[in-house]
Amino acid sequence: MTDLLGAKMKTLADAAAFADRARAAGETVVLAHGCFDLLHMGHVRHLQEARSHGTVLIVTITPDRFVNKGPNRPVFTETLRMEMLASLSFVDCVAINTGPSAEPAIEAIQPNVYVKGQDYADSAQDLTGKIVDERRLVERLGGTIAFTENITFSSTELINRFFNPFDPQVRGFLDELRAEGGLDEIRDLIESVASMRVLVVGDTIIDEYRYVQPMSKTPKENLIATLHQSGELFAGGVLATANHVASLCREVDVLTVLGGEDSHADFVAAHMKPNVRLRTLMRDKGPTTRKCRYIDQSSMRKLFEVYYMDDTPLGGALEDELAGRIAAAARDYDLVLVNDFGHGMITAPVVRALVENARFLAVNTQTNSANFGYNLITKYPRADYVCIDAAEARLASGSKHDSVEAIIHDRLAPAIHCPRIIVTQASRGCTGFVHGEPPCEVPALADRVVDTVGAGDAFLAVTAPLMAAGGKLRHVAFIGNVAGALKVGIVGHRTSVDKTSLIKSVASLLR
CATH class of the missing domain: 3.40.50.620 (HUPs)
Structure with a gap:
């Protein structure tokens, strides 16, 4: 230069x-x-x-x-x-x-x-x-x-x-969408959910990132020492999902439970979008769930994680109050979106209240290191839309080797009486199923990944209202992959996937 x-x-x-x-x-x-x-x-x-x-x-x-x-x-x-x-x-x-x-x-x-x-x-x-x-x-x-x-x-x-940076499969998919006028239909679909009222139910998680510089092995122990550099707190779990939805829909209410010890209530309130209203219940004992990740600052690779939580199931009066609130209010919303992280909030009575009262019920049950094999989508006997990843689908179906299409069509859809299911598969994109239609595969769009935390939640948050609005499976799944691609470029939950970014990204891909 x-x-x-x-x-x-x-x-x-x-x-x-x-x-x-x-x-x-x-x-x-x-x-x-x-x-x-x-x-x-x-x-x-x-x-x-x-x-x-x-x-x-x-x-x-x-x-x-x-x-x-x-x-x-x-x-x-x-x-x-x-x-x-x-x-x-x-x-x-x-x-x-x-x-x-x-x-x-x-x-x-x-x-x-x-x-x-x-x-x-x-x-x-x-x-x-x-x-x-x-x-x-x-x-x-x-x-x-x-x-x-x-x-x-x-x-x-x-x-x-x-200079198309995508592989032939992605290019072919985008060419098909362009040829069939997909851009205008997708814009109209995104605009169609603007007036929706949405209730988001699920676990609050405070995601803490501690950035460190790895040093070397300690002389007397078999461990690697690190030097602390800085840290960040993010409003995660159901809060991050609600903030994504809030960019698309007019009114979003959050029903969640905070811990009575180390509740982070002020932090939570300060990090919600203006059109998100919090409806929080307080648990007497235990903290609000916090997941602390130690991250190599130079590479953004996560080294290890520490959970701070009490994941024993709710019971007694608190469980009754949560189920009662859902039963009383769920019918007032166009969409009830459940982010079930399996940390004790969503018990059988709560599931029953959701299933019996939601006009359109969208559900994700997440498998994580705290609940592996125990928090399965089959705990919901009914849903209008389910979004889970491939590992969660295999665990719920008990199938290690069957194709994703077979798992959805033959096992999950009948088991949970759900007519709309999308299984996300990271770099392989996603596979969608709508009753009466052939399975639909949509390729992944991102090849630059900064942070995968919350990508599935962004996919769920964006696609749930579009499904509730009657969007075509192919279009909904594509928009979900765009949302996921945008989210993996964001560290933690520093920002949300917003409507403008979504529409501009779709327009750029389909020009």
Whole structure:
């Protein structure tokens, strides 16, 4: 990299200072913002025209962690994208934005002119809905917004057509969806659940990540020592599921149980989406379940895990109150979604209340190291939709070697009287079953995995309302795989899979 390119590449704060100096010298500052994943002639002409609106052109780019262009994107890292843009002679400065939308960049740069492409001129066509907010912010800061009118290309369409990162099976599946007009149907399906009322029932889990630096074996013991670096707490379990659902549906209520000792009640309340209401019961003894994972900070590999919990089944008055609340309220919701982690909350009377009263019941029973072989989907005699992984399906069916299709069709569907089942299979995608239809296989979409924690819960959270809305199995399973691919790119539960990211990812894949 030349010194000139390096000088053009700045932090957002330094770019803001550069803009201040330029304005003080009488220059007109123009800001252009975007992903710029694959720099092409459309970008070049767009930026050339942007420069014509002033005398100094600053370009900001979306950080890698906020690129909502589908799995395996961006193709080029933020550093390489900066370098490509800095190589253009008419670009004076390039910086990485600090947020998912352009607003932090606009606030920092305070451009005289903010320039977008012609495809943003009609705000109704903006999937993010952010162009209106950006225009208002620019004008509040004394600037104007302009739209370029040159030829346009889509980086996403070019990448999908000429640089497709997927294997032939995935490419074939996406081609079929495009050919049958899947994009419009999928958008309509996602929009159709916006007014739903959802009740989410299940175990609260506090996921704690402790980042450590592995050192070496201790001289006198057969163990590896680690040096603590930092830590994070996340609202996991049913809370993470509710936050995913809340981006798609209007109203989400959570019915859960917290421990009377070390309840984390304030933390839980502070980490829920605005349209999520907590309906918590308190257990006298024991803590709110907390799972502490020790993680190699350099590789993000999990080293070991410690559980803090009391997983003895609820009983007595608390069990009666939980079952009574479900029986009284379940019929008021379009969807009752059960995240059953097998940590003692969901007992036989609670299952009975769910099965007898939910208008549409979606269930996941998770197998984990605390309940292996004991928390099976067959504890539910009825469900309208079941979502479990392949290991959970095999345990519930008692079949080690049968095909997933045979397990679903011949064993699980009859055993739990469920007409809709999806079995997720990690890198193999998922297999879906709807009564009266042939099984449907949808390939996996992610090949960049940061953290697998919560990916299955994200799949469940997104697909459950879509199933309740009557979505086609093929479309629902595809959207679920998109949600899972987005989730494995997120550390813990730092953020949720949101509607905008989901729609933009689907659109990018099907262009």
